[in-house]
Amino acid sequence: MSKEENELLGISPNGKDLCISCDCETKYSHDTSIEYRTHYVEGAGQLCEKCYDTIMNKLQTVAAQVEKDEKGL
Numbered sequence: 001m002s003k004e005e006n007e008l009l010g011i012s013p014n015g016k017d018l019c020i021s022c023d024c025e026t027k028y029s030h031d032t033s034i035e036y037r038t039h040y041v042e043g044a045g046q047l048c049e050k051c052y053d054t055i056m057n058k059l060q061t062v063a064a065q066v067e068k069d070e071k072g073l
């Protein structure tokens with residue numbers, strides 16, 4: 001595979017998956033099964049630990065807000 005094709009697929013020159021949010025290199029090889037990954041979001045892709053935490057925090061804040069809205073608070 002060419003370098004350009006790899007970049008298109010979100011793979012680093014070392015064959016590692018890139019974080020879908022900040023494009024940093026994760027520790028997972030592109031062929032690592034998602035069963036053996038952490039910080040992987042199904043349907044989205046691999047995130048680094050930092051982005052995963054940030055995004056999960058945001059989701060929790062949004063979910064908490066939605067819950068409040070539904071209760072009319």
Ligand SMILES: [Zn+2]
Nearest residue numbers: 019022048051
């Ligand atoms: Zn990241």
